[in-house]
Amino acid sequence: MIDDLQSLMHGFVVVLTLKNLALMMVGVILGVIIGVLPGLGGANGVAILLPLTFSMAQTPGGQTSAIILLSCIYWGALFGGAITSILFNIPGEPWSVATTFDGYPLAQKGRAGAALTASFTSSFFGALVAVLVISFLAPVVANFALEFGPPEFFAVYLLTFCAFIGMSKESPFKTISSMMLGFALAAVGTDPVTGTLRLTFGFTSLLTGFDFLVAVIGLFGIGEILLTLEEGLAFKGTSAKINLKVVLETWKELPRYWLTSLRSAAVGCFMGIVPGGATPASFMSYGVARRFSKDGDKFGTGVVEGVVAPETAAHAAGTSALLPMITLGVPGSPTAAVLLGGLLIWGLQPGPLLFVEQKDFVWGLIASMYLGNIAGLIVVLTCVPLFAAILRIPFSVIAPIIIVICAIGAYTVHNANFDIYMMVVFGVAGYMFKKLSYPLAPLVLAIVLGDSAEASFRQAMLVSQGDMRVFFSNSLVGTLTGLALLLLFWPLISWLIRRLR
Amino acid sequence: MSEGSGGRAAFRYKTAELAVAGFFIVLGLIVIFDSVRLGARWGSDGPQPGYFPFYVALIICIASGITFIRGLLIPREKNGTFVEREQLTLVLSVLVPSAVYVGLVGWLGIYVPSALFVALFMRWLGKYPWWKVALVSIGNSVVFFLIFEVWFLVPLPKGPLEAFLGID
Numbered sequence: 001m002i003d004d005l006q007s008l009m010h011g012f013v014v015v016l017t018l019k020n021l022a023l024m025m026v027g028v029i030l031g032v033i034i035g036v037l038p039g040l041g042g043a044n045g046v047a048i049l050l051p052l053t054f055s056m057a058q059t060p061g062g063q064t065s066a067i068i069l070l071s072c073i074y075w076g077a078l079f080g081g082a083i084t085s086i087l088f089n090i091p092g093e094p095w096s097v098a099t100t101f102d103g104y105p106l107a108q109k110g111r112a113g114a115a116l117t118a119s120f121t122s123s124f125f126g127a128l129v130a131v132l133v134i135s136f137l138a139p140v141v142a143n144f145a146l147e148f149g150p151p152e153f154f155a156v157y158l159l160t161f162c163a164f165i166g167m168s169k170e171s172p173f174k175t176i177s178s179m180m181l182g183f184a185l186a187a188v189g190t191d192p193v194t195g196t197l198r199l200t201f202g203f204t205s206l207l208t209g210f211d212f213l214v215a216v217i218g219l220f221g222i223g224e225i226l227l228t229l230e231e232g233l234a235f236k237g238t239s240a241k242i243n244l245k246v247v248l249e250t251w252k253e254l255p256r257y258w259l260t261s262l263r264s265a266a267v268g269c270f271m272g273i274v275p276g277g278a279t280p281a282s283f284m285s286y287g288v289a290r291r292f293s294k295d296g297d298k299f300g301t302g303v304v305e306g307v308v309a310p311e312t313a314a315h316a317a318g319t320s321a322l323l324p325m326i327t328l329g330v331p332g333s334p335t336a337a338v339l340l341g342g343l344l345i346w347g348l349q350p351g352p353l354l355f356v357e358q359k360d361f362v363w364g365l366i367a368s369m370y371l372g373n374i375a376g377l378i379v380v381l382t383c384v385p386l387f388a389a390i391l392r393i394p395f396s397v398i399a400p401i402i403i404v405i406c407a408i409g410a411y412t413v414h415n416a417n418f419d420i421y422m423m424v425v426f427g428v429a430g431y432m433f434k435k436l437s438y439p440l441a442p443l444v445l446a447i448v449l450g451d452s453a454e455a456s457f458r459q460a461m462l463v464s465q466g467d468m469r470v471f472f473s474n475s476l477v478g479t480l481t482g483l484a485l486l487l488l489f490w491p492l493i494s495w496l497i498r499r500l501r
Numbered sequence: 502m503s504e505g506s507g508g509r510a511a512f513r514y515k516t517a518e519l520a521v522a523g524f525f526i527v528l529g530l531i532v533i534f535d536s537v538r539l540g541a542r543w544g545s546d547g548p549q550p551g552y553f554p555f556y557v558a559l560i561i562c563i564a565s566g567i568t569f570i571r572g573l574l575i576p577r578e579k580n581g582t583f584v585e586r587e588q589l590t591l592v593l594s595v596l597v598p599s600a601v602y603v604g605l606v607g608w609l610g611i612y613v614p615s616a617l618f619v620a621l622f623m624r625w626l627g628k629y630p631w632w633k634v635a636l637v638s639i640g641n642s643v644v645f646f647l648i649f650e651v652w653f654l655v656p657l658p659k660g661p662l663e664a665f666l667g668i669d
Contacts, residue, residue, distance in 0.1 A: 052653045173571075176564040177525050180557045184532050187554040196550040199535050222599070229595055230588040396627030400619040401641055403599055408611060408645065412655055417607040424603050428596070432521055435583065454553045462547045 011363030031076015039225035042077035043334040048409030057346035064364040095278035095314040102306025113246035126312035129265040130319035145352035150459035155480035157453040166487030179442035186450020205418040212447035218423040223430020268316025278317040285313030510582035511589040518572035525565035532558035610660030
């Protein structure tokens, strides 16, 4: 415990250089812009900007600067999503859909400033709780995970993927199809164990397989633009001004909702660590708040509490999704997956050893989470009109520019034109999947983790001579596998329970 | 989504549901085919290369088969509009130029097609005067050139124009 505090203090020393603080501000501002623009979100925004960090990460200490830049883009995007939800009734990010329920009515009542202040402040609170959880839980988890062998790792992967099936609101069959498509795409290229070529059908472009960064840019970027287009070419929204008076008045009101905040933060942290993700966390927390609040029946007409609940949870989940990423190498959300991809490209191996071998990096990252969120809060509170103005740029100008940015991002992943073509294909797929409510997060995570999951499964099988009982061979791996199976069959179990009633 | 909100349907929900589930099944069958070719059984040294993809694809086929059957069972009155004609026109008016744009990148580099692409949208959908179109579209490509090639040293694809200007 004391050791961890010391490490954290050391982390602050690493982060508090002029260069890193400047990168933090740049990251947050870029992130908010990304969060505000349709078609650019946390996951694909970070994916597109990832190549810019390649040369940065080569310098000494550069890996820490690079992760600070990218993670601050993520915090910025988390903040930014709320701006469009409240002012324009367009969720900039999936996790801010629940924010529109009460945020937009508040704005229509002329209380946009209050809604924005409440949302930013509770986002900050949610993130802070999640960072505290990470600071104290991550070293413990990492230490614990040092003992993991292939069966344990496979059980963790299994738990991750089964959690998607168990927690998802969508049809479990669609979740499974989407996830398995990800695994199939991950299998294209070289077999991780024997080196045999698989599923390439003689195409040289397929030798390296599908990169999930390209999938992320296509699915979330192009797909999102196509969806936005259906709603027409113009955005209509209310204007917003935040001044100090509104901020202070709202801050005076907020402590009243302490219980909602704490509950939402807890829901968020839980959903982030178990890979449910920010989006279901925000919906769940909104639902719970409505049920327990005194003003529950007023939810949806524009109450501040209805903004506090989803925003706290979304930010807590988005932040805590990094915990399994840095400790186990298993990301809890698509954006965490992109950050994980970044770590791999910079030559860092995410997982428990990171805490032993890359202390500066890990604790620098954790320290930057505290500072990045403070920076984010200040930036969004002061610059809202500026960011809202971005949405007034006509769609006929901004849409082609966003597509160009996506194309550049897809190209720079491997310097391959083929990836740009794939981006468009993934874009169409993203559009169709979104409309038919196939979840995209499991698809992305399966592409990222496919090879590692397969490798750990096959290694475990090699050790046990093909005996499946290895996944129940000790209490740890048995608990993980058992939980995974429970989650896998949860849709069936809950259906049976409903039937019995 | 926008069920029954005027506008004629280009596709109904059922058609789209069946098409996507069918696409999954075809994809699954292709993967199964290649996995069997590689060997999807248990070799002397553990699972063969096709083992994992084979089961993955099998699960795709089963899960999507169920989605397909459920799609078939959608009753007529619940079979709402998947996409309206006007919506589809808008979507295609972005998708088709994007596909052409992406095709041109391999041939002309990224900067020239990007400028043309932005110009097309501004002129065609935005109806901007030509000088604004030229300013934004060319300016956009120049800014990207500066950011990527000059500041961050990330090379992007270049074509005949860049070769002519000697900045390849």
